[in-house]
Amino acid sequence: MDLFGETSNWETKLAPILEKYKGKRHPLEYQNIYQLLVMVVLSAQDSDANINKIAPVLFEKYPTLNRLSKADSETFIPYISKVRNYPTKAQWLLEIAKTIQNDEDIPLNMKDLTALKGIGRKSANVILRETHKPAEGIIADLHVIRVAPRIGIIKDSKDGIKAEKDLMQVLPKNIWSEIGMAISFLGRETCRPKPKCEECLIADSCHYYLTEVI
Numbered sequence: 001m002d003l004f005g006e007t008s009n010w011e012t013k014l015a016p017i018l019e020k021y022k023g024k025r026h027p028l029e030y031q032n033i034y035q036l037l038v039m040v041v042l043s044a045q046d047s048d049a050n051i052n053k054i055a056p057v058l059f060e061k062y063p064t065l066n067r068l069s070k071a072d073s074e075t076f077i078p079y080i081s082k083v084r085n086y087p088t089k090a091q092w093l094l095e096i097a098k099t100i101q102n103d104e105d106i107p108l109n110m111k112d113l114t115a116l117k118g119i120g121r122k123s124a125n126v127i128l129r130e131t132h133k134p135a136e137g138i139i140a141d142l143h144v145i146r147v148a149p150r151i152g153i154i155k156d157s158k159d160g161i162k163a164e165k166d167l168m169q170v171l172p173k174n175i176w177s178e179i180g181m182a183i184s185f186l187g188r189e190t191c192r193p194k195p196k197c198e199e200c201l202i203a204d205s206c207h208y209y210l211t212e213v214i
Helices: 015-021 033-043 048-061 065-069 073-080 086-102 110-114 123-131 144-150 160-170 173-189 207-213
Strands: none
Touching: 015 173, 033 048, 033 086, 033 123, 048 073, 065 086, 065 160, 073 086, 086 110, 110 123, 123 173, 144 160, 144 173, 144 207, 160 173
16 A cells, blocks of 8 residues: 555556666776775765775775775774764774675675674665665665655655565565666756656656646
8 A cells, every 4th residue: 555545556567667767877987896895885864976086096995805804893983084974984894804704705685684793684785786686675765755645655754664665565576676766867967856746757656746836
């Protein structure tokens, strides 16, 4: 059941954005799974642009998980000191590196990813999507949490876990892998805090557009 208390065919309604954004890479500019893992942890409560800026120097110094596992916080922290909440994130990443040791041993399933420090469901969903693994949930980042209720798919919630759970109940599993990122890109580009409804591919199915704009 969606916001309107009815079962809507959201797969069809969301098809235009699924088509537009399908397979589009996450805005984090990573080169491999190790870099993706590190950057996802660093990007929590920070901007992708900021993480992209510090990444080249960071990965030049620590090109692999194994190299990072040999670091201590004193030498590591200067490389991420411009990141929000960096002291905690440094602890998380050093612990992850010491736990996993090698790039090829990075787990690619929800259970093992979320067992790692600093990786919640949102981060795990991003990693699974970017590595083309079967979806075990839906990416619910800040853009999705803001935009999905505006469209009318779910009720408003500031809680990412609740938003994800509600989306999983309404949307068919075959679109889980791509729909979160598609809504996120829509939120970044079109459905901004001040939305550009006239440019939106799904305005005709949008609760906000139909009730507030027309």
